[in-house]
Amino acid sequence: xxxxxxxxxxxxxxxxxxxxxxxxxxxxxxxxxxxxxxxxxxxxxxxxxxxxxxxxxxxxxxxxxxxxxxxxxxxxxxxxxxxxxxxxxxxxxxxxxxxxxxxxxxxxxxxxxxxxxxxxxxxxxxxxxxxxxx
Numbered sequence: 001x002x003x004x005x006x007x008x009x010x011x012x013x014x015x016x017x018x019x020x021x022x023x024x025x026x027x028x029x030x031x032x033x034x035x036x037x038x039x040x041x042x043x044x045x046x047x048x049x050x051x052x053x054x055x056x057x058x059x060x061x062x063x064x065x066x067x068x069x070x071x072x073x074x075x076x077x078x079x080x081x082x083x084x085x086x087x088x089x090x091x092x093x094x095x096x097x098x099x100x101x102x103x104x105x106x107x108x109x110x111x112x113x114x115x116x117x118x119x120x121x122x123x124x125x126x127x128x129x130x131x132x133x134x
Contacts, residue, residue, distance in 0.1 A: 030035075045109075046065040047133075050129065052129045054128070086106060088108075091120070092104055107120035117129050
């Protein structure tokens with residue numbers, strides 16, 4: 001949409017300046033490419049999710065609209081903290097406490113497959129299979 005508005009503006013300026021010998025400059029690639037925008041909301045992502053890191057860690061993550069979460073693995077170990085959606089539409093988890101062994105982690109969430117399972121890929125390229133169940 002921004003690209004269309006930019007093209008329309010350039011066309012309008014060029015029509016107004018037809019007496020000039022120089023044609024209107026084409027927008028640069030950087031100007032034509034809008035910054036990444038958040039396409040999901042907290043309400044879209046909030047809910048109960050199952051996860052499987054495909055390395056033996058599975059469990060449930062409950063994410064609330066107010067930005068808190070609780071992860072509980074199949075062994076009963078749990079983690080709490082806050083979560084948000086960043087400017088690049090990644091879901092970022094910030095565990096409670098300042099444990100350097102458990103830093104904030106962000107995931108790009110893919111589109112769900114036919115069974116509702118989706119890939120969540122962290123910044124290091126590790127993939128966790130997730131599925132929203134409620």
